[in-house]
Amino acid sequence: MDINRGDYMDPFGKYNSIISARATDKRILKKSQDGGIVSAVFIYGLENGLLDGVIVADKGEKFKPVPKVATTPEEVIEAAGTKYTVCPNISLLKSAVREYGCDRIGVVGTPCQIISTKKAIKYPVGFRHLTDKIALTVGIFCMENFPYNGMKTVVEELCGIRLEDVVKVDIGKGKFWVYTKWGETKSVKLKETHPYEQIACHVCTDYTAELADISTGSVGSPDGWSSVFLRTKKGEEIINKMVDEGYLETKPIDEGKFGLGILKKLALTKKEKNLKEIEYRKELGLPVPIIE
Amino acid sequence: MVTVAYVQLSGCCGCLISLSDTYEKLIDILNSIDLVYCQTLADAREIPNADIIMVEGAVCLDDHHAMEVAKEVREKGKILVALGACSAIGGITRFCKGGQMPKPVQGSFSALSEVVKCDLAVPGCPPSPELIVNVIIAVLNGDMEYLSPFAKYAESTSTSCGCDLITNVINKSLCMGCGVCTSSCPTRAIEMIEGRPLVSSELCIKCGVCSFQCPRIELPKGVCQLDEE
Amino acid sequence: MAKTINITPTTRHEGHAKLILEVEDNEVVNKAYYINTTPVRGFETMLVGRPAEFAPIAVMRICGICQTTHGTASCAAIEDAIGCEIPKDGRLLRELVALGNRMHSHPLHHLLTADDFIKPEEKDLRVEAIKLIQRMRKTGQLVVDIVGGEGIHPPNIVIGGMRTNISERAKAKLYYALKQYEKDAYNMYEIYTGLIERYLEEIGIPDLGSHTYPYIASHTTFGDKEAIKWDRVVEIPPQRYYENREVAESTSVMIPLYEGVPVEGGPRARMAKFGNFKIGGGAMDINIARAKENLGAVYRAMEILDELNINGKSKVTPEYKDGSGIGVHEAPRATNAHFAEVGKDGKIKSYKIIAASTWNFPIVEKAIEGYPHQHAEVIMRAYDI
Ligand SMILES: Cc1cc2nc3c(=O)[nH]c(=O)nc-3n(C[C@H](O)[C@H](O)[C@H](O)COP(=O)(O)OP(=O)(O)OC[C@H]3O[C@@H](n4cnc5c(N)ncnc54)[C@H](O)[C@@H]3O)c2cc1C
Ligand code: SF4
Ligand code: SF4
Ligand code: SF4
Ligand code: SF4
Numbered sequence: 039m040d041i042n043r044g045d046y047m048d049p050f051g052k053y054n055s056i057i058s059a060r061a062t063d064k065r066i067l068k069k070s071q072d073g074g075i076v077s078a079v080f081i082y083g084l085e086n087g088l089l090d091g092v093i094v095a096d097k098g099e100k101f102k103p104v105p106k107v108a109t110t111p112e113e114v115i116e117a118a119g120t121k122y123t124v125c126p127n128i129s130l131l132k133s134a135v136r137e138y139g140c141d142r143i144g145v146v147g148t149p150c151q152i153i154s155t156k157k158a159i160k161y162p163v164g165f166r167h168l169t170d171k172i173a174l175t176v177g178i179f180c181m182e183n184f185p186y187n188g189m190k191t192v193v194e195e196l197c198g199i200r201l202e203d204v205v206k207v208d209i210g211k212g213k214f215w216v217y218t219k220w221g222e223t224k225s226v227k228l229k230e231t232h233p234y235e236q237i238a239c240h241v242c243t244d245y246t247a248e249l250a251d252i253s254t255g256s257v258g259s260p261d262g263w264s265s266v267f268l269r270t271k272k273g274e275e276i277i278n279k280m281v282d283e284g285y286l287e288t289k290p291i292d293e294g295k296f297g298l299g300i301l302k303k304l305a306l307t308k309k310e311k312n313l314k315e316i317e318y319r320k321e322l323g324l325p326v327p328i329i330e
Numbered sequence: 331m332v333t334v335a336y337v338q339l340s341g342c343c344g345c346l347i348s349l350s351d352t353y354e355k356l357i358d359i360l361n362s363i364d365l366v367y368c369q370t371l372a373d374a375r376e377i378p379n380a381d382i383i384m385v386e387g388a389v390c391l392d393d394h395h396a397m398e399v400a401k402e403v404r405e406k407g408k409i410l411v412a413l414g415a416c417s418a419i420g421g422i423t424r425f426c427k428g429g430q431m432p433k434p435v436q437g438s439f440s441a442l443s444e445v446v447k448c449d450l451a452v453p454g455c456p457p458s459p460e461l462i463v464n465v466i467i468a469v470l471n472g473d474m475e476y477l478s479p480f481a482k483y484a485e486s487t488s489t490s491c492g493c494d495l496i497t498n499v500i501n502k503s504l505c506m507g508c509g510v511c512t513s514s515c516p517t518r519a520i521e522m523i524e525g526r527p528l529v530s531s532e533l534c535i536k537c538g539v540c541s542f543q544c545p546r547i548e549l550p551k552g553v554c555q556l557d558e559e
Numbered sequence: 560m561a562k563t564i565n566i567t568p569t570t571r572h573e574g575h576a577k578l579i580l581e582v583e584d585n586e587v588v589n590k591a592y593y594i595n596t597t598p599v600r601g602f603e604t605m606l607v608g609r610p611a612e613f614a615p616i617a618v619m620r621i622c623g624i625c626q627t628t629h630g631t632a633s634c635a636a637i638e639d640a641i642g643c644e645i646p647k648d649g650r651l652l653r654e655l656v657a658l659g660n661r662m663h664s665h666p667l668h669h670l671l672t673a674d675d676f677i678k679p680e681e682k683d684l685r686v687e688a689i690k691l692i693q694r695m696r697k698t699g700q701l702v703v704d705i706v707g708g709e710g711i712h713p714p715n716i717v718i719g720g721m722r723t724n725i726s727e728r729a730k731a732k733l734y735y736a737l738k739q740y741e742k743d744a745y746n747m748y749e750i751y752t753g754l755i756e757r758y759l760e761e762i763g764i765p766d767l768g769s770h771t772y773p774y775i776a777s778h779t780t781f782g783d784k785e786a787i788k789w790d791r792v793v794e795i796p797p798q799r800y801y802e803n804r805e806v807a808e809s810t811s812v813m814i815p816l817y818e819g820v821p822v823e824g825g826p827r828a829r830m831a832k833f834g835n836f837k838i839g840g841g842a843m844d845i846n847i848a849r850a851k852e853n854l855g856a857v858y859r860a861m862e863i864l865d866e867l868n869i870n871g872k873s874k875v876t877p878e879y880k881d882g883s884g885i886g887v888h889e890a891p892r893a894t895n896a897h898f899a900e901v902g903k904d905g906k907i908k909s910y911k912i913i914a915a916s917t918w919n920f921p922i923v924e925k926a927i928e929g930y931p932h933q934h935a936e937v938i939m940r941a942y943d944i
Contacts, residue, residue, distance in 0.1 A: 344623020
């Protein structure tokens with residue numbers, strides 16, 4: 039990544055390959071945000087002994103996410119779908135190993151959460167006998183996040199939907215979409231949601247979870263499909279196995295404007311915009327989380 | 331072979347136990363260094379000159395002997411490592427205030443790094459076995475890049491505590507709510523509320539782990555590389 | 560002519576200490592002083608005015624080897640003070656976490672004493688023993704990691720019970736680890752007792768380190784404050800115990816006495832009081848008792864796993880009121896007692912600790928006296944101070 043060392047304009051970080059993919063299991067697709075990659079990978083891992091516990095963002099009351107250690111496919115499916123608000127998944131890293139007794143943990147998180155996890159692995163000061171048990175990290179693309187009440191404002195005030203009625207929230211085609219259990223769909227221009235973003239996101243330059251084993255998101259692939267970066271050998275192995283065994287169907291990523299092109303554009307937009315913010319804060323003498 | 335001395339001041343021995351919790355690997359570690367002094371594990375009674383001296387525990391300023399040892403380790407160690415919160419940044423000894431029998435006059439404890447110049451200071455109560463091994467290996471290999479966060483801690487004189495998350499992260503518009511501070515805390519003093527850490531001042535023992543672990547305070551270079559696993 | 564021998568610092572044990580031995584012409588110790596020179600961090604005064612929840616977290620940091628026992632005794636004292644009854648499964652988990660600690664601490668002691676009994680040329684045996692010990696310690700620490708939340712300074716031991724219960728997977732994991740421990744502990748017992756018997760035979764002093772003082776113990780695997788008559792216990796300053804001014808000035812431990820005399824606590828005391836272990840033997844008997852206690856610990860730990868309901872409540876919310884209480888736990892090294900006075904504001908009014916090892920400080924002196932000074936440290940180490 040090396041954000042402020044010149045090569046930051048590398049949009050995606052290191053990876054071995056990128057594909058478009060989606061889960062074949064209908065149960066997953068019914069609940070998942072996009073191609074159900076995250077849930078499918080975790081379920082495959084749990085069912086085949088590669089993982090014995092995964093940290094996910096479960097749905098709580100009124101769309102408030104709660105981190106959870108899931109140990110069964112059912113629990114993974116329950117937690118599928120994106121919550122556009124902060125869910126401190128990494129806060130469960132230790133419980134997963136201690137009271138849950140897991141030896142092979144899968145972690146899903148936004149790029150920043152993957153960075154935290156990687157720092158914990160590299161510098162496990164407070165992580166006794168833990169980091170060797172992180173078996174797989176799955177990153178989800180992320181442009182920005184919302185505080186809970188920020189998301190609430192967008193959903194309830196801008197879109198006019200009660201949170202209790204929401205079944206799905208999505209961002210796409212320049213809009214923030216809300217789907218209700220009564221079958222309604224409301225949307226608002228993404229631009230209008232900016233005032234409700236988490237400001238700490240504005241110093242973040244990682245769009246595609248550049249340090250994860252696998253990173254995935256919707257951008258760059260058709261509706262219902264996901265773009266998937268295979269970054270490490272571990273990540274590649276599990277995806278390849280899943281494809282071979284029919285858990286995932288894949289197709290080459292569209293190299294054009296609406297595929298890799300847009301993905302690249304968004305990644306670079308995030309980097310440029312937020313690097314400016316970093317520079318600005320530095321000028322003010324404020325701390326930024328980067329060292330030489 | 332590189333000579334290593336392990337010296338204990340006012341600590342609890344937990345940092346050494348952490349090192350020994352490398353279990354079967356301990357023998358390999360001991361074989362890769364020349365442990366010239368470690369009162370809890372071996373019989374040498376005099377601290378010799380050593381390439382690396384690791385010190386556990388704070389310095390009791392009201393104890394003549396402890397003050398001498400603090401001076402001695404600086405003189406005798408080429409690289410002086412303040413290992414663990416007590417030695418590096420104060421930790422639980424920040425709460426000491428004396429008055430207890432039978433030594434009512436002993437009440438002032440300072441981190442070793444406040445008393446003599448240390449080369450590296452490692453927070454944690456205790457630091458994990460894996461981290462201690464990483465530090466030893468990095469010192470053996472002269473990997474200053476890996477060690478740079480610890481070199482910084484050795485220079486800083488500020489007190490570490492859970493409040494650092496407030497002042498250095500939340501107040502600075504940097505907290506994105508990952509939760510790694512929560513899982514790192516050895517006393518479970520941190521809860522995530524509305525995506526932000528809430529530190530219980532009842533439970534915080536000023537070990538410095540949460541703020542060390544936060545990627546928004548410091549993101550060492552090595553973390554940002556995708557190693558090929 | 561009589562002479563004085565100083566051994567400073569004493570090695571292969573926790574903390575800082577020295578031995579001052581007055582020795583006769585025949586090399587036999589006439590008078591022994593075992594002086595703890597560790598500065599006093601003052602956990603008792605540190606806690607006054609602090610919230611009760613801080614107490615177990617803080618006192619664990621008295622000792623990184625037996626943190627669990629301090630946390631346990633601390634919570635028990637505060638619960639006793641406010642009349643808080645902890646749920647059954649919390650109680651089981653607490654006993655289990657502390658047994659895990661014993662199952663690591665005892666083997667650690669075998670590690671520290673190994674060089675007293677294994678000869679320098681027995682390199683393979685040494686490596687084999689260390690490997691075995693480390694595997695046992697790993698299991699002990701695994702129990703503390705899982706049940707207590709951290710192997711060193713377990714934060715799940717909280718006032719009101721245990722912070723969380725464990726999962727089915729964690730329980731199974733512990734079960735298999737304990738099974739292996741059982742085998743290892745037996746193996747270790749055989750090796751260790753063999754070495755000790757050989758040692759005693761070679762030095763020709765079968766009762767090395769014997770003394771005539773009584774024992775103190777409250778329970779075999781946990782702790783029971785009712786088993787000890789606390790009105791018979793006093794803790795006196797060293798100035799009152801030692802005639803030698805210099806010694807009195809330099810030591811950092813208070814001297815606990817039971818019915819006016821020092822008492823031995825620890826594995827032998829427990830096994831003699833609650834079993835039929837030999838009374839009045841040499842100090843090496845304590846080493847043997849310790850190795851045997853590993854077996855008792857693992858059996859009880861397995862029993863607890865059977866009894867434990869993983870869906871059971873592990874904790875109640877404490878309600879503070881004015882009161883004072885006693886918390887007792889059998890630490891690896893002896894009876895650990897905490898005395899807490901708590902206010903209804905949930906703050907500590909006063910706090911007192913008789914840490915396990917301190918019982919044995921005066922006993923070590925008695926045990927060394929009458930034997931050749933060359934063996935003084937070996938005797939001291941048997942007490943795992
Ligand atoms: C805040 C946010 C912003 C995003 N921005 C973009 C974007 O700009 N472009 C893009 O292509 N994709 C973005 N995504 C990712 C996208 O919405 C999907 O999450 C991703 O494609 C995975 O879908 P899936 O069908 O493979 O996963 P699913 O099978 O639906 O699983 C998703 C997994 O993510 C977990 N999760 C959900 N919300 C959170 C959260 N807030 N924090 C941590 N974990 C969570 C769930 O528990 C579940 O395990 C964003 C996601 C989040 C959380
Ligand atoms: S924008 Fe960055 S900091 Fe904000 S949630 Fe996404 S990855 Fe985290
Ligand atoms: S840092 Fe913690 S573990 Fe280390 S000596 Fe201090 S109290 Fe003990
Ligand atoms: S580790 Fe830092 S960024 Fe993450 S939740 Fe804690 S304070 Fe916030
Ligand atoms: S909050 Fe926890 S991790 Fe942070 S300094 Fe306090 S005890 Fe250490």
